[in-house]
Amino acid sequence: MAATVYRLWEQDKVELSASIHSLCTPRLNAILSARGYDTKLITVFHLLNHSSGLWNHADDDYIKTVLANPEHRWTREEQVRLAVAKAGPQGKPGAQYLYSDTGYILLGDIIERLTGEPLAHVVRREMRFDRLGMESTWWEVIEPRPSGVNPSARQFMDGIDVTQIDATMDLYGGGGLMMSARDQATFMRSLFENKIFESPRTLREMLQAGPHEGSEIYRGGVAAGAIDGREVFSHLGFWGTAVYYAPSPGVSVAGFTTDRMFRPALVKLVEKVLGASPGVEDS
Template identity: 55%
Template sequence: MNRDELAAILSRQPAAMALYVTGKGLDRPWDIASGMADATTGRPLSADTPLRVASNTKTFVAATILRLWEQGLVDLDGPIAPLLTPVLNGLLTSAGYRTDRISVRQLLNHSAGLNDHADDPRYFETVLREPTRFWAREEQVRLAVEYSSPLSEAGTSFRYSDTGYILLGDIIERISGEALAATVRRQMSFDRLGLEATWWEISEPQPATAAPRARQFLGKTDATDISASMDLYGGGGLVMSARDLATLFAALFEGRVFTSPDTLRQMLSTGSHEDADGYRLGISASRITDVECYSHLGFWGTAAYYSPATGTAVAGFATNREARGALVSIIEQVLAAKET
């Protein structure tokens, strides 16, 4: 697929889209975009436009835990009970969760049996009804345990859970003694990697180098100004440009984040639980034209991929959640073209 063909595909999409492609397998990075970041002001979307990346944040929260593991500060297979803020641990145990048997690794690979508060329609209905409401971490964990008892025994099956990553965010803060945003920024080397359009909402100011965020939609609903607190504490929280997201994905796989190559192997290791193959530690695994690739999606319409076979990282944004499937298809076509 050449650039003109890709531009034609993007121009036919109902939502604005941007892609950034980089990695050690390319002679030089490149980008392409179509549509408006903000139609009301006539501001076009570009690969440097920041957007909320939602669950793409999970990959970098997981990588931060693995950086702490490298430093001997956390046991991936140890229980979460002594690591959690006591009030969060109490909420879980009162609802039947055996936090003395749930491990950090099981939170990372979503095999802890935790309910997902964010996937419950009651939660999202409230978010849309009260868009300016501030949500606390404790409140979201409380909702998770009120909505459902444990879904399975820890370590037995894959159950995707934003709540689990909220717990990981709490663990990071307890180990580091500082805010989640500050720890992730330092451990992931945001500043050294030159990520000029990346910040953690509420916890950090928008960098002076970053353009205004793009408007993001859920169908016809403008979701841009929904309080960032609804997805802030580790399951989401980051705002990034496509350039920064692809750059960080490439850095993660190309030895510019972890101290040892063994840490990346740990991140990509497959668990023994049911349906373990599709999701590792904070990152999904799939095959494109029979070549293994690693990726993560974000709720509002973001996606990031890395192909070790070709040394290619691709990150993309669609400004409307309903166009995320089309975005993923386009990214996979780009990667498939690189493999031939």
């Protein structure tokens, strides 16, 4: 999602400093404004690095609601309404890092309005999935399942089978993509090795820390950190995925666990691999 926004930025289709007031759907703008969010001060950059001050609709209460009615078909507007019903502004825009899937839902809306195309189509094209050979990657609900792809793994949450939860609960920007661990590693490596952006300058812009509190741990769509003194960038998926990239020595590692409760163990394993010999193979 974030990389797609930066692709549009390098094509001069969006400014990172632009206010979301005129970019997002007027109805969503009205919902946010009515709760006290000043959308004229919230920028695209704030959404990308989670410094917008937006409440995260995807909190524990949301998960409980989803589990209570797993067949419900969610809309983007419903999820934004959940966020504003729970809380107003969590601080001034650009003041501090505060993770919010709601911000990425708004980015999904903005991408669709800027391009006039469905989010899944834009992401597939701009992220070059087909050119990169990511044959097991597709957007649930919106795109057909590719032929020949292995069956999807069952998913559990604290031992509860959540495989059949309607995909719309996390479809509009905070999630939605299905892919193999290999495709995750391929994408991360391609992103950092300039096979997606037209110019190396775009990746530098994406990884630039903002002036807000907490910017050292999260950039434009990826977490930043270090393992054994080596810089690493990563992203964790809610249902139990983890993907990392270490610029030196240029290693991409991804993994998946069928139960989210074991994600910490997966992260520990991935970080152990990255802390090993510089000559470790891509996984």
